[in-house]
Amino acid sequence: MRRNSLATRLFFSATAWVVVILTITGFVLSSVYKNATERAFDRRLNLYLRTLIAEVATPDEPPDRQFQSLGEPLFELPLSGWYWQITRTDSQKADVRASRSLWDKKLPKLADRGVDLTAAGIRLAYVDGPEGQSLRMVERPVDLGADGKFLVSVAGDASEIFDETRSFDYYLGGTFITLGIVLLLTTIFQVRFGLAPLNRISESIANIRSGKAERLEGEFPVEIAPLARETNALIDANREIVERARTHVGNLAHAIKTPLSVIVNEASAHAADPFAHKVLEQTDLMRDQVAHHLERARIAARVTIVGTVTEVAPAIEALTRTMEKIHRDRGVDIEVKADPNAKFRGERQDLEEMAGNLVDNACKWASSRVLIDVTVERPPEPGTGPRLRIVVDDDGRGLSAAERAKVSRRGQRLDESKPGSGLGLSIVVDLAALYGGSLSLGNAPIGGLRAELVLPGI
Incomplete structure (x- = not known):
């Protein structure tokens, strides 16, 4: 329908922009939150890593008391998803110490997988754990000089990161859906309210054409008021042109009919003359032609008037x-x-x-x-x-x-x-x-x- 075409276009345009903006914002916020969760998880891993490095650097502790300062019970539970491993790299014989949670299994080496050292001297990556778990793993090479070289690794269950991110995405999606619905309802209200003056002008023009009104009446917003004024001015100019045309038609009718009457009178005075008879015959035809075309002009002028019923x-x-x-x-x-x-x-x-x-x-x-x-x-x-x-x-x-x-x-x-x-x-x-x-x-x-x-x- 004509009236709702602009409103429909505005509504769908606003809807598209709302969906695009909320979608992009959702992806950005989800990515930011995931990165923040990873950083928090990495800080936890680094804390355990530094603690292990400190333990390795002080080998004087009795074996039964080594690595007790981690304070994480999950390192003691078999295959819990939280593991640490210390591998000596300067010895021909493999010397590996690991948390009880590894249960005689080993963590992979990130160096063997092509993971580069960061500026902090560590490697970070996601790896598969002993039971197919997804792990977030950090490792660091440690050189203790005469005491040897070691590769210290700590891994944690990455499902914590994924679960946190997934929960955040659910809450974020629900919030954005609610916000989108509110924005769309607001847009509908604004479009209807904002286009109401245009609809009123459209209805007023229809009333003018149907003869129910002669001008656009009422108060309009400052943005629409010039349109209403120009429309009324156009209607007034149309009426003025029509009136001027009527006047010209009337003047033309008098200007033509008077000479014709003179010709008819002169010819009637010599009615017996064949030439006068021919003149009378042609003047009758001229009168018919003049009357016919003046009537057409008069009617055409009236037809151009808006709102006559x-x-x-x-x-x-x-x-x-x-x-x-x-x-x-x-x-x-x-x-x-x-x-x-x-x-x-x-x-x-x-x-x-x-x-x-x-x-x-x-x-x-x-x-x-x-x-x-x-x-x-x-x-x-x-x-x-x-x-x-x-x-x-x-x-x-x-x-x-x-x-x-x-x-x-x-x-x-x-x-x-x-x-x-x-x-x-x-x-x-x-x-x-x-x-x-x-x-x-x-x-x-x-x-x-x-x-x-x-x-x-x-």
Whole structure:
């Protein structure tokens, strides 16, 4: 839908940005938290590592009291996931001391796996433990000079890091989902509230086009107020142009008709002269042409006015009463079935001129009955307005297809005995076309001619 297209685009754009920003922020925070957890875990490993190095550097302690200062019971539990290992590297014979938790197994050497020393002189990496555990391991080579060279290693169960990180991710995801929902609801509110003035302007313009209002009324935010002012100025300028056009049309009509009247008067004074007769004949044609095109110009100017609406039922009823008086001697019965809510998007005098020509023509040719049916139909396609349909049937002799085509042309009459100039139906066709409507002729169900006029409605 047109009105929600901007709101929809804004909503989806804001939603996309919220999702992208929260996702990126979530990844960053998760990474930061994981790094912080690893650093805390590494500090713990380094503490045990320094303690072991101190024990190795003071070999005078009795064997039963060595490595008791670690203070971690998990080093005593078999395969607990926490292990230490001291390997002498300057001896041909392997000399390895390890925590009870290793249970006769060994920790891998990070040096053999290509892990480089850090600036602090240690190696850090994740390795697989004795029972397939994921371990975070730190090792450091120690050179005690004459006392030997050693490789001291400490490993801890990395599931602590993973569990902490996973718990943080769960809490972070829940928090961000809640925050995202709140932000989206806030965005919806802001979009609806922020676009409300635009929706009000759209509705006001629709009311102007339908004739329910003449200008944009009410207070608008400072961002929208210039649009409202310019729209009202455009409407005023349109009306001013139309009024100026009407004035010019009237002036042109007087300017042309006066010389024509002089020519007619002079020619009438010499009516016996064949040349004067020809002049009179051509001036009649000129008058018809002038009247016809001035009428088109007048109507075209009126059609450009925004917001003109006519109630159809009252106009048709008034027209019916007039036609009944005009054709009283012929005893024609005029039946009207009009939708009381039908409205014509145009001026009343144009509606009366079009419908009047059709009803008058039907009354002239009807034997006894004329039926008028007025309905409003739904828009034929999206983006268009309702259609007003006026159907006039008579029970006269009707017309053939060739005759129907002929009478729609300007000045064409099938029966010279009937009064009229032959301009009626052509005027209806021109008027309807100027309003974006149409006139079609066909066979009436009651036996005569059907004239079907389609115009813009409401």
